[in-house]
Structure formats: C-alpha cells, structure tokens
Amino acid sequence: MARAAFSATAATACLALATPAWASATIGLKSAHQGKKAGYFTQQCDDERFANLPDDHDGWHFVLPGKNSGSFETLTLTFSDGTSDVTVNIPDGADAYPDFFYSTGGKDPRQIHAYLFTPAGWKLVDGSATISGTGDDFNVSHTCKGTVPKPTPTPTPTPSVSESPEPSESPSASESPEPSESPSASESPSASESPTPSDSASPTTSPSGGTGGGGDLPLTGVAVTGMALTGVALIGGGVALMTLRRRRDRITFTG
Numbered sequence: 428m429a430r431a432a433f434s435a436t437a438a439t440a441c442l443a444l445a446t447p448a449w450a451s452a453t454i455g456l457k458s459a460h461q462g463k464k465a466g467y468f469t470q471q472c473d474d475e476r477f478a479n480l481p482d483d484h485d486g487w488h489f490v491l492p493g494k495n496s497g498s499f500e501t502l503t504l505t506f507s508d509g510t511s512d513v514t515v516n517i518p519d520g521a522d523a524y525p526d527f528f529y530s531t532g533g534k535d536p537r538q539i540h541a542y543l544f545t546p547a548g549w550k551l552v553d554g555s556a557t558i559s560g561t562g563d564d565f566n567v568s569h570t571c572k573g574t575v576p577k578p579t580p581t582p583t584p585t586p587s588v589s590e591s592p593e594p595s596e597s598p599s600a601s602e603s604p605e606p607s608e609s610p611s612a613s614e615s616p617s618a619s620e621s622p623t624p625s626d627s628a629s630p631t632t633s634p635s636g637g638t639g640g641g642g643d644l645p646l647t648g649v650a651v652t653g654m655a656l657t658g659v660a661l662i663g664g665g666v667a668l669m670t671l672r673r674r675r676d677r678i679t680f681t682g
Contacts, residue, residue, distance in 0.1 A: 450561075451500060456554035457566040464550050465570040472571035476529065476542050484544045486571035487551070491539040497560025498538035499528055504554040506545060512552060517541050540568075547573030 460468075465485035471477075477486040491499055502517040517526040529540035556565050 451557055451559060452561050453555055453557050454496075454562050454564050455556075456504075456551075457564045460551065460567045461553050462550060463567075464548065465572045468567050469569040470572060471569040474569065474571065477571045479525075480544055480571055480573070482574050483547050483576050484573045485547050485549060486573070487543045487545065488568045488570065489541040489543070489554075489556075489565055490568040491537075491541075491556070491558060491562065491565045493560070493562045495560045496539070496562035497558050498530075499541050499565075500557040500559055502541055502554060502556045502565075504543070505552040506549040507552050508546065508549055513549070515543065515545070517543060548575040 465487065471488075472480075472486070474486070474488065476488070480486045489499075489502065491497075499517075504515045504517070506513045506515060515522065515524050515526070518528065519526065524543060524545055526541070526543040528538045529542060530536045530538050531540075551567070554565075558565075
C-alpha cells in the first residue's frame with residue numbers, strides 16, 4: 428500500500444510539472460510591426476535561408492522571443508496586396524507562398540524562427556501565432572525586399588492604334604486624279620487661240636491705211652487719199668489755166 432501511494436504521488440507530481448509544457452497560447456504580432464512593408468525592416472538579404480528567394484518576392488523572417496515562449500506551432504498572417512487582404516498560414520504547403528520553420532538546434536531545440544516569401548510590395552497588416560509556451564507577442568526579425576514588377580498593359584493598346592492603317596489608306600481619296608484632269612478645262616487654249624483671229628483682222632485693215640497700226644489708222648488713210656485727189660485736181664486746174672493762157676497769147680487781135 429505504501430508503495431502504491433508513493434507511485435501515485437510521484438505520477439501526480441510529474442503531471443503537474445508537465446502540464447505547463449503541454450499548454451498552448453495564442454499571441455499577436457508586435458503592434459509596431461503592423462501595417463508595414465518589407466522595406467521598413469532591417470534588410471538582411473545575405474541570410475542563407477533567402478537563397479531561393481525570387482527577385483520579385485519579399486522575404487520575411489519572424490522570430491519568437493523569450494525563454495518561456497516555447498516554439499511556434501502555427502502562424503496566421505494577414506497581408507494587403509494593394510487591393511484586398513490575403514491570409515497566409517504557416518505551415519501551409521498548399522498555397523502559393525513558400526514558408527517553413529527553422530529550429531535553434533542544440534540539446535533543447537526550439538522552433539522559434541519562421542520564414543515566408545510573398546510577392547514584392549505586400550504590406551503586413553496583422554498576425555497571430557500559436558506557441559507551445561507563454562509570451563506576449565512575436566515580431567519581424569529582418570526581411571529582404573524584392574523588386575515590384577512594372578505593369579505592362581501597354582502592349583494591348585498599341586496594336587489597336589497601329590491597326591488604323593485603313594484610315595491612312597486615304598491616299599485612295601488623294602488619288603482623285605480625275606478631278607485633277609481639269610487640265611482639259613485649262614486646255615482652253617482653243618479659247619485663247621482667239622487672238623489669232625484678232626491678229627488676222629488687224630492685217631486686213633492695215634493694208635488699206637498703208638500703216639500697220641491699230642484700228643484708228645484706216646481713217647487717216649482716207650484723209651490722205653482725199654488730199655491727194657484735191658492736189659491732183661488743183662494741178663489739173665493749173666495746167667488747164669496755163670493752157671488757156673497760152674492759147675490766148677497766140678491769138679492776134681485785128682482791128
């Protein structure tokens with residue numbers, strides 16, 4: 428009976444001592460680290476556990492401080508991708524965000540390190556962790572900021588603009604050589620050839636006047652002719668008078 432009582436007492440004591448180690452607690456993310464992007468924290472891209480980090484991803488290292496905090500069991504983190512909130516769980520091998528725990532090693536290993544890769548530019552909104560011990564909060568140890576890829580929606584509008592060759596085919600409109608065939612109208616030299624008849628009219632009048640001048644010359648020609656005829660008449664009259672006088676001189680009067 429004494430041995431049985433001693434064994435029961437020892438077992439009860441062991442259970443009492445072991446109970447705190449089996450208990451779990453939920454703690455939150457340090458308030459100073461809420462609402463921050465990866466670039467806010469200490470940059471330590473040479474961390475060997477960031478060796479496989481893509482250039483367009485941010486690397487996050489979370490740590491559980493305190494000797495009595497035990498180890499990480501699970502983490503639930505909320506990020507903002509700029510449009511909506513995204514919840515990421517660690518561990519979770521089914522999502523698109525690589526993550527893993529890292530142990531301290533040694534005689535009493537503790538799983539107090541957690542790593543996560545997210546698309547670059549995400550903001551850490553909040554988080555909580557389930558731990559095997561007791562503690563107040565967990566925090567971000569360091570990060571490795573990635574490069575946010577530039578959006579490339581520009582290729583889509585460019586083809587639509589370049590597809591406007593049909594309007595540029597307006598040269599077909601400029602191919603309006605038919606209207607430009609108006610030279611046929613300008614070929615009205617037939618009308619301009621009218622000077623030839625006017626030239627032909629002037630020579631016909633010029634001979635009558637004896638001068639090749641303008642339209643008033645024929646009147647001058649007529650006056651000259653009249654004067655010439657008058658002169659001839661006067662000369663004829665003078666000759667007639669001379670003849671009569673000579674005849675008169677030859678007559679002898681008797682008486």
